[in-house]
Amino acid sequence: MRSSAQYETHEDFRQEEEHFYPTDSDNEDNSQEEDTDTLDWYDDMEEKNSGFYRNTNFRNLSCALDRFSISNAAAVDVINSFLLDCDHINSHNQEAKLNFRKIERCRKENRKMLLSSISNLKLSYLGFDGKQLKITEQLPTLDGQTIRVPKIREHISMTTIQDKYLGFFTSEKGDAASISENMFEYLEERNIDITDLKIVGCDGTALNTGCNTGLIRRLEDKIDRNVQHSVCLLHCEEKVLEKVMFYLDGESKNPDGLPDGPIGSEIRKAANEPENRPSVTDFAPIYCPEFPQIDAEIVKGMSRDQRMLFNIAKACIEGKYSHRLRNSKIGHLSSARWNNTATYILDHYMRCTNLSDKLTQLVNFTIKIYACGFLDVKRQSNFVHGPLHTLNIMARTREFFPSDIQNVVLKALSDNGFFLHKENLVVGMLASPDEQERIKAYLQIMESRRNNVTERRVFRIPKDININAQKLSEVTSDALVIEPPVLKGIDDDQLMQWAQNGGFSVPYECHSQRVEAAVQLTSSVAMKDIPFESKLGKAVAISEARKKITYNSIIKNYELSEE
Structure with missing residues (x-):
């Protein structure tokens, strides 16, 4: 040397x-x-x-x-x-x-x-989502040595407001009881305080939302208080599209989630053999006057799959399928990614030479209900807009589709329309541009404060959803049992001011895409054969680094935020 x-x-x-x-x-x-x-x-x-x-x-x-x-x-x-x-x-x-x-x-x-930086925090919002990952564990042998054994573990990622990554933990069994126990252990170990938690964000699986034994319910029992349910609205819209597609094309027995009918079979073939897709035909434009106008900055912030859906939906409406777009690669089909399924439906329509009534109806539903609903959420993602977006799903279904499709949508919302619960509806009413709706919300909130119900309520989606409702106050006849938890600590005078003048908002979102991004981050580090603390440190470092440095900032100026 x-x-x-x-x-x-x-x-x-x-x-x-x-x-x-x-x-x-x-x-x-x-x-x-x-x-x-x-x-x-x-x-x-x-x-x-x-x-x-x-x-x-x-x-x-x-x-x-x-x-x-x-x-x-x-x-x-x-x-x-x-x-x-x-x-x-x-x-x-x-x-x-x-x-x-x-x-x-x-x-x-x-x-x-x-x-x-993720320790000693006091949370008002907690978002979580999970994914099963294959990891390697070291187990002792009889001769005192260790062997590496592959294991499947549920990895739960957590976030809070301002897109802050709180880390992840693993659960061996993967049921609600063990996940909740592991979650509480992780939070206590990091000294993360959830005693003042107001709102929880997650997707709409029964594991999370079960009214008696779901994760949110166990969380409420742990902190001895009710919390606001912010169940991902995009997940609800996917379920609505899924039910309508199954109704039109038959049920599914495949891991990709597609039905076994002629539409699902053609889409599956196009996904497996993209090079053999037919050429684009002279298709009829889809009439959709309510297609949202989206700012370029919002489109720029979408993922590649989301931009693909947006561009193909616009092509269907305008009747022009550009050469660049028609040769673009569509993402993988998955029962968990109905965004890509919707894109394949629209792409299939523009290439199909023998249109059926069911395919035409499905394409219209995909654009007017699913795509428009998705873009509504991207344009107005605040939690207070969630009930109004759900109301718009029902309004557009009434306007464009017959009673049989309306019944399918109503059934899907009865299972997944969590923003139609009275607590969420009242929050949406308080943020409504209609002063009468705001006053009604104020009066219901004040009545719930006078009743002062302290026991745990059972969070169930209303069974009497009125698909003909014109306003949020007409969606259900259910009474407001407790004050919406997100309004706890706000004085009566402030509520009255919002009711009279508007301007109410909260620092939370009506979807859980940020938590899904955290799941992807966790997946990228969890399978590395290194100690848990090293995995966690690397994940937190990557999350914070992404806030400081983006590909766009490098292309433009490569500006770093100051410490």
């Missing part, structure tokens, strides 16, 4: 780096021991350069490395190569050379700092 590196060319420098730096792509989490000579070389180099970077914590660099999953070794090689090319380091000046150990330590300190 050379005591003083003399680099004549960039290749000499690179070979020196490769000799000592690990090349594993995830070496920032690699727990394998390094040889003594390499460790001594790191320490020797750090001592030489300790003065140059002594007061630099490389906070933004650490965030960038985590944001784009760049290993420590790659980072050191790239940065030092840049410094060498700029002549900041050469054969006579080694002070500015970045050390692998410095990057490693700063990155760990940054993750530790970010991990501490």
